[in-house]
Amino acid sequence: MxxxxxxxxxxxxxxxxxxxxxxxxxxxxxxxxxxxxxxxxxxxxxxxxxxxxxxxxxxxxxxxxxxxxxxxxxxxxxxxxxxNAERGHSLGIALESGRLQARALDLKAGEVWRHEVPLATAGSPDDLVALVHKMIALGREQTGTELLSLGFSVADPVDPKTGEVVPLPDSPFPVGHDLNLLKDFDTAGYPVTLDNDVNWATLAEKALGCARDADDFLYVYLGQGIGAGLYQSGRLQRGNEGLAGEIGYVQTPDGETLLSLTNRQAGQPWDDLTLTSVGHAIAMATVLLNPALVVLGGPRVDASDAFNRLKAVIEARTPRPVSIEPSGMRSDGPLVGVSIGAHQAALRHLGMTEPA
Structure with missing residues (x-):
């Protein structure tokens, strides 16, 4: 033989x-x-x-x-x-309820342009796509260089196998349910990448934040919506349909989801019941995943001493000590993450890094 x-x-x-x-x-x-x-x-x-x-x-x-x-x-x-920083730029665009943000990096990964415009809550997907095209054109005009890659952050879960938005009830960005950005831009001649906002914020925390030295950490974004990014064994975990980390759908003892509970307090500081319920859900995720670090990000972390109160709830419900830190990026983590992702896609497209 x-x-x-x-x-x-x-x-x-x-x-x-x-x-x-x-x-x-x-x-x-x-x-x-x-x-x-x-x-x-x-x-x-x-x-x-x-x-x-x-x-x-x-x-x-x-x-x-x-x-x-x-x-x-x-x-x-x-x-x-x-x-050669003038070779071109990559563009990250973050879509969420109420606003569209854009951030361009040159080939050296230096920020060369940033812009934000409001989004109408009653806008249609076609209106949103038209606005994205305008933002791309404005980015070219402001940077004066070629667009090398485009990345999207969407405040909805994204199926990693298809790139399609997964619609869920009580979504903070319901207009995203009818979007298919990969199909809308797949003939543009440059790579297009897409993921949900919390995953991008998690990757930003790993690249530039307090999780740079952590191979296992849990990132939790607390804003108009609630979500978690699971970074385990050196990789981001997305789950079967991109739904890993959707802790907003954890239910309280009364059968109400955290998203529903927090939506009722939009624009107001969270009360003790909400803080306790959210902290309890984070503690359960911490017990299940055993991360070395828990990072709390998003605009809600800054409100009314929310970080310290959530930290106390988590620590009281975990059997072993775990490091809990506030994110240094807070509300712009998704934008920072998607712009880094777009830059990495540009490098792959130019042959300067290994294929994904």
């Missing part, structure tokens, strides 16, 4: 070139302008190979030679390379 061939296939020259280009680009993204010699030292790749990579990236307008030079003790000074 023939033995299976367990030898690994060596990368082809084109694959090696792509891997080198990605490491070159990643160095600039993480550390800023660098010389070829410095990149070779940081990556362990030979100087001639790095020089070839520089020429490929320059030809694609992904990097530029800066006016700065290295300061050597002898010989010629070296050229410093940087990511």
């Amino acid at each position: 023939a033995r299976p061939d367990t030898r690994r296939r060596l990368p082809r020259p084109s694959e090696l070139a792509t891997m080198t280009d990605r490491r070159f680009f990643r160095c600039l993204l993480e550390q800023g302008p660098m010389s070829r010699a410095a990149i070779a030292q940081a990556t362990g790749i030979s100087k001639p190979t790095i020089s070839e990579s520089a020429q490929r990236l320059l030809a694609q307008s992904l990097i530029v030679e800066t006016s700065r030079r290295t300061q050597g003790h002898q010989g010629r000074s070296g050229v410093l390379y940087d990511i």
Whole structure:
């Protein structure tokens, strides 16, 4: 019987070139302008190979030679390379009840534009799509660069298999139920990504917030709606239909959902019953998931000492101590998250990171 061939296939020259280009680009993204010699030292790749990579990236307008030079003790000074911020921008758009927010990042992940407009509560999906097109056009006008990718944050659950919004009762963003943004924009020529607002806020917390060093944490967004992001074993968990973390549908002993309970207090500080009920639901999720960290975000966290009161409820109902922290991003976590996601999609589209 023939033995299976367990030898690994060596990368082809084109694959090696792509891997080198990605490491070159990643160095600039993480550390800023660098010389070829410095990149070779940081990556362990030979100087001639790095020089070839520089020429490929320059030809694609992904990097530029800066006016700065290295300061050597002898010989010629070296050229410093940087990511070409003018190559284009990625755009994250957050849709929620009452407002549409947009945030554009250049190729270096620097914010170059941010804008917000009100949303009519009685608007139609067609009106919303038309407004998004206007926002895209305005982003191009304000940045003066090409749109490389587009990301959407929607204040409704999104099925990760289909990209469709999953309608649920008492939704804080019912107009989203009839949206299909992936189909509306899938012929645009650039990648389009979509997820719900709390998942994006969770990823923002992991990238830039107090959960940067946590591989297992629970993020809870408390605003007009209530939702949780589950980040476990280094990955965001979305569930079968994208409904993981929908703790707003946890019922009180009286059979009322948390969403229904909080909707009755819209525009007012939550009373003791509401705070206790919400804190109890977070505590149950904490017991089930055993996270290292619980992050409380959203505009409600700032209201009437809500964070401290919720923290006390959670701590009283969990058998083991757990770190509980307020989010530093509060209400704009979804916008920050979706703009980061759109930037990462742009890098994948340009071949500068591994495919998703």
